[in-house]
Amino acid sequence: MTAPTRDRYRIIIVGGGVVGLFTSYHLARAGAGPILVVERGFLSSGASGRNGGGVRQQWETRATVRLAREAVGEYRRFGREFGLNPYFRQGGYLFLAESPSEAERLRAVHAIVASEGLPSRLLRPEDVARIAPDVARDRVIAASYLASDGTLYPFPVLWGLYERVRALGVEVLLGVEAAGVVRTEGRAGGIVTASGPIAAERVVNAAGGWSAEFSRRAGLEPANAPTRHEILATEPVRPFLDPMVIRLSDGLYVSQTMRGELVGGRTMPHPPGTAGGMSTSVDLLPAMARSLVDLLPRTAPLRILRAWSGYYDDSPDGLPIIGEDPRLPGFVQANGFGGHGFMLAPASTRRVAQAVLGERSDLDPATFGPARFLDPDRPSTPERLQPG
Amino acid sequence: MPDPSAEPARFRGRPLDVGPDEPLARALARRGRRLLGRSLRYHRPRAPFCGVGHCTNCLVRVNGVPNVRACRYVPSPGDRIVSEAGWPSPEVDLLAAFDLLFPRGLDALHGFRRPAWATPLYQRAIRRLAGFGRLPDAGVPPAVTPGEERRVELAVVGAGRSARALLAATGAGPGTLVVERDRALGLPDGVESLDRTTAAFLPPPEEGADRPFTLLAVGDRGRAHRIRARTVVVATGGYDASLLFAGSDRPGVLTAEGALALAPVPERPPFRRAVLVGGGERVAGLLALWGTHVEAVIAPGTVGPEVARAASEIGVPIYPRTLLLEATGGRRIRRVTLAARGGGARFSLSTDAVVLAHRRLPNSPLLFQAGASMAWRSEAGAYFPALGPGFATSVPGLYAVGEVAGFTGAAITESGRRLAPSLGGRGPVDLSGLTTLLDGAPGPLDGYYPELVDRLPRRSKTVACPCEDVLLGELADFHARGYRGIEVAKRYTGLGTGLCQGRYCVPEAVLLLAAWERRPAPEVGRITARPPVVPVPLGALAGLPEGGARTGP
Ligand SMILES: Cc1cc2nc3c(=O)[nH]c(=O)nc-3n(C[C@H](O)[C@H](O)[C@H](O)COP(=O)(O)OP(=O)(O)OC[C@H]3O[C@@H](n4cnc5c(N)ncnc54)[C@H](O)[C@@H]3O)c2cc1C
Ligand code: FES
Numbered sequence: 021m022t023a024p025t026r027d028r029y030r031i032i033i034v035g036g037g038v039v040g041l042f043t044s045y046h047l048a049r050a051g052a053g054p055i056l057v058v059e060r061g062f063l064s065s066g067a068s069g070r071n072g073g074g075v076r077q078q079w080e081t082r083a084t085v086r087l088a089r090e091a092v093g094e095y096r097r098f099g100r101e102f103g104l105n106p107y108f109r110q111g112g113y114l115f116l117a118e119s120p121s122e123a124e125r126l127r128a129v130h131a132i133v134a135s136e137g138l139p140s141r142l143l144r145p146e147d148v149a150r151i152a153p154d155v156a157r158d159r160v161i162a163a164s165y166l167a168s169d170g171t172l173y174p175f176p177v178l179w180g181l182y183e184r185v186r187a188l189g190v191e192v193l194l195g196v197e198a199a200g201v202v203r204t205e206g207r208a209g210g211i212v213t214a215s216g217p218i219a220a221e222r223v224v225n226a227a228g229g230w231s232a233e234f235s236r237r238a239g240l241e242p243a244n245a246p247t248r249h250e251i252l253a254t255e256p257v258r259p260f261l262d263p264m265v266i267r268l269s270d271g272l273y274v275s276q277t278m279r280g281e282l283v284g285g286r287t288m289p290h291p292p293g294t295a296g297g298m299s300t301s302v303d304l305l306p307a308m309a310r311s312l313v314d315l316l317p318r319t320a321p322l323r324i325l326r327a328w329s330g331y332y333d334d335s336p337d338g339l340p341i342i343g344e345d346p347r348l349p350g351f352v353q354a355n356g357f358g359g360h361g362f363m364l365a366p367a368s369t370r371r372v373a374q375a376v377l378g379e380r381s382d383l384d385p386a387t388f389g390p391a392r393f394l395d396p397d398r399p400s401t402p403e404r405l406q407p408g
Numbered sequence: 409m410p411d412p413s414a415e416p417a418r419f420r421g422r423p424l425d426v427g428p429d430e431p432l433a434r435a436l437a438r439r440g441r442r443l444l445g446r447s448l449r450y451h452r453p454r455a456p457f458c459g460v461g462h463c464t465n466c467l468v469r470v471n472g473v474p475n476v477r478a479c480r481y482v483p484s485p486g487d488r489i490v491s492e493a494g495w496p497s498p499e500v501d502l503l504a505a506f507d508l509l510f511p512r513g514l515d516a517l518h519g520f521r522r523p524a525w526a527t528p529l530y531q532r533a534i535r536r537l538a539g540f541g542r543l544p545d546a547g548v549p550p551a552v553t554p555g556e557e558r559r560v561e562l563a564v565v566g567a568g569r570s571a572r573a574l575l576a577a578t579g580a581g582p583g584t585l586v587v588e589r590d591r592a593l594g595l596p597d598g599v600e601s602l603d604r605t606t607a608a609f610l611p612p613p614e615e616g617a618d619r620p621f622t623l624l625a626v627g628d629r630g631r632a633h634r635i636r637a638r639t640v641v642v643a644t645g646g647y648d649a650s651l652l653f654a655g656s657d658r659p660g661v662l663t664a665e666g667a668l669a670l671a672p673v674p675e676r677p678p679f680r681r682a683v684l685v686g687g688g689e690r691v692a693g694l695l696a697l698w699g700t701h702v703e704a705v706i707a708p709g710t711v712g713p714e715v716a717r718a719a720s721e722i723g724v725p726i727y728p729r730t731l732l733l734e735a736t737g738g739r740r741i742r743r744v745t746l747a748a749r750g751g752g753a754r755f756s757l758s759t760d761a762v763v764l765a766h767r768r769l770p771n772s773p774l775l776f777q778a779g780a781s782m783a784w785r786s787e788a789g790a791y792f793p794a795l796g797p798g799f800a801t802s803v804p805g806l807y808a809v810g811e812v813a814g815f816t817g818a819a820i821t822e823s824g825r826r827l828a829p830s831l832g833g834r835g836p837v838d839l840s841g842l843t844t845l846l847d848g849a850p851g852p853l854d855g856y857y858p859e860l861v862d863r864l865p866r867r868s869k870t871v872a873c874p875c876e877d878v879l880l881g882e883l884a885d886f887h888a889r890g891y892r893g894i895e896v897a898k899r900y901t902g903l904g905t906g907l908c909q910g911r912y913c914v915p916e917a918v919l920l921l922a923a924w925e926r927r928p929a930p931e932v933g934r935i936t937a938r939p940p941v942v943p944v945p946l947g948a949l950a951g952l953p954e955g956g957a958r959t960g961p
Binding site for chain 2: 062063064065069096099100103104105107109154175176179183194254255256257258259260278279280298299300301302305306308309310312313314317318319320321322323324325326327328
């Protein structure tokens with residue numbers, strides 16, 4: 021569908037990624053229609069179709085642990101509720117520390133995760149062998165592990181959402197860009213498209229890596245910024261690696277999909293901004309090859325099949341930005357998810373929907389709300405456990 | 409020189425009779441052994457198809473390394489080679505029961521969801537069957553092969569006819585390097601070349617750098633090269649396309665390149681009787697070579713005069729404008745079912761091979777990667793670089809000649825010769841009189857797929873992506889659910905995500921979707937050319953010197 025059926029909606033959601041679609045799902049279930057989602061590319065063209073599918077509950081901030089734990093439940097049920105199987109496999113997340121300060125961080129994370137009632141474990145290097153026998157342990161001094169973390173295929177989630185929200189009456193326009201925001205009496209009153217304005221009472225900015233740009237189009241200076249992140253997959257081999265493995269030192273993360281491909285990325289020195297396009301940099305392949313062979317020596321003869329990239333939408337404190345923007349009533353932010361929007365989407369978009377409907381949610385606005393960046397003196401609780 | 413006293417290479421435990429420089433697949437085919445693998449989901453038999461190391465049909469494990477392509481691998485004394493697919497073997501695979509149990513395919517996207525408690529069991533079972541080979545053995549040497557970095561003036565990718573003509577005309581200037589996937593033969597004296605080395609990645613040039621291009625290339629023996637070049641000529645040629653029909657994944661269906669790669673000597677074809685598909689130059693060449701073994705020539709479109717003449721001279725029947733509906737047989741095909749386009753009755757021919765020679769596609773991923781602007785040409789059903797004066801692509805310093813640029817026949821060589829002066833900075837090239845594929849005539853597959861799909865036999869599997877065993881039915885389901893475009897089709901069905909990187913399945917799927925979606929193929933979209941061009945070993949890339957400054961002399 022490329023043209024809206026009406027000229028006024030109750031809610032317009034900009035961005036048809038996992039955040040936009042899940043938000044529309046919660047809203048439609050709450051009977052908040054008519055709802056319109058506009059997506060300028062094809063379905064899955066943003067980060068939601070380019071990520072590593074990792075879902076973890078080990079976080080440094082308590083609120084994030086709770087969101088993630090709720091999301092794990094949602095993804096376990098996803099297949100039954102949405103009819104498509106995302107193959108959410110709970111093979112665990114294994115974090116590796118190679119220095120005392122990294123080990124200290126894992127201990128701190130473990131303390132928080134365990135206090136939330138999740139059975140996370142701190143491991144000695146020798147215990148790592150039982151969970152991931154092929155991982156090189158020479159430099160590992162500590163590790164943490166949570167067996168109920170896991171990985172999924174992002175695509176069935178997107179298709180499942182797309183089919184379900186349309187069945188619930190949500191209109192999803194593909195190939196339509198929101199070029200700007202209509203302001204009526206100091207409020208967001210709709211969006212501008214190439215074929216004219218479309219009115220709405222609320223506009224949700226779920227434009228992922230382009231949400232900072234869309235905030236600007238609404239006349240708001242954004243706090244978040246996109247950063248290119250590269251990722252690759254190897255040829256498939258018979259599965260040998262159960263958990264997602266993350267090494268803090270180089271930000272390497274790697275998991276093996278149900279199909280047998282190794283999928284992973286690592287920290288690369290990309291400056292913020294979308295100038296690099298969604299291509300692969302010439303240094304990625306050798307850098308990833310070094311990291312992977314170092315972590316999993318037996319993979320040296322395996323071949324890299326394809327590399328690609330997408331955008332992390334990074335907020336200054338590493339936490340998502342959720343809530344109505346105080347500078348523009350009716351304009352609701354649902355972005356800043358960094359490298360973790362897929363895993364946080366099911367739970368956090370429920371709070372986005374509450375914000376859209378003007379309901380109170382259990383999220384602390386001082387931690388998640390857009391206003392937190394407007395006051396430079398405000399103390400922040402950053403989430404620093406970013407890799408993977 | 410192999411040491412005659414050395415242990416022979418062994419295939420599945422038996423000594424292997426392999427000639428000097430002979431690739432494994434050919435050595436095995438000479439002794440009647442074709443079936444090397446099984447497909448991923450349905451365990452359908454697989455035998456060499458492309459012959460150029462791009463498909464998924466000839467994977468073997470060599471000295472503990474999985475997924476080595478038998479059609480390119482030249483065995484060394486002492487090698488231990490085994491097949492990994494099939495249980496217990498590729499010939500007798502009990503898991504082929506999947507093929508019979510699921511005549512309409514397995515719907516992995518919607519399946520395996522209930523009951524909830526069984527999820528871990530399903531997942532364990534699926535993981536037991538996933539992947540092609542097993543992880544490499546521990547300690548397979550060498551883990552990391554040291555690579556090299558070098559700086560050149562001119563990098564020429566490919567040493568085919570156009571590249572050789574170019575180099576013959578420019579002479580062996582200092583700082584010229586040729587990268588060739590096979591052996592670079594016939595280069596002028598003094599031209600340096602990297603043989604058996606594949607150019608894998610050419611990102612857009614870095615503006616203002618002294619050597620703006622960085623080309624990553626990897627040799628068959630696992631050595632990687634990072635080549636910084638001032639100018640790059642892409643002369644990567646083309647390849648024979650696949651064609652979609654029921655049973656098109658069966659052993660015995662292969663491209664012209666695949667057939668040539670398996671021929672023990674060029675004059676002896678790797679089959680008893682074959683049906684040749686196509687009506688142009690390529691089929692004429694095959695008729696001249698193997699005419700007495702040809703059962704018939706069938707063409708999706710028209711048949712050119714040279715083919716008609718050659719066929720009538722040796723009494724080979726030709727069937728122009730014919731649908732190839734199905735190839736049937738078990739481990740080797742026995743017959744094909746055909747029908748004249750426009751609603752003709754079905755008929756069949758017996759044959760033990762189908763050789764696809766109906767269209768050539770350009771090896772263009774490097775051009776896409778480098779950011780050259782590419783134009784869709786419906787007569788070829790492919791993208792070609794938009795060439796300015798002098799074969800210059802839209803990227804300064806990047807040139808394309810030969811088949812990858814759309815030239816055919818004698819013009820392939822001629823295009824290389826005429827590029828030479830332009831590279832020396834001596835003005836634009838004269839393009840007049842060069843024949844190209846791009847003559848505006850309707851392509852051989854014009855209107856073909858919509859007709860085909862309506863008449864495909866319902867009972868048989870039509871595999872739209874043989875690497876991943878994606879069925880045509882899955883594409884049809886995708887379309888019926890209202891999804892559009894090749895990018896989404898790829899992510900929805902998995903078509904094009906296999907080891908051939910979509911070389912064989914995607915071009916056909918684009919034409920098919922264009923027909924279903926009733927819009928021109930370019931609007932159906934294209935799959936981004938994701939690097940590397942061919943799968944490259946981690947151990948090769950890990951051996952490259954780190955980073956490397958990009959400026960300096
Ligand atoms: C390489 C990589 C690996 C990752 N790995 C993980 C992981 O393992 N686990 C995890 O949880 N997360 C991961 N992430 C992050 C995760 O993918 C994202 O946080 C998540 O997909 C964000 O979803 P979204 O819907 O906000 O954004 P997107 O999926 O990017 O959707 C935003 C959409 O908005 C559209 N759009 C933008 N501007 C406009 C406009 N003006 N008008 C209309 N449409 C517009 C875009 O086309 C896009 O489709 C990864 C990300 C990347 C890039
Ligand atoms: S036949 Fe060897 S890869 Fe295709």
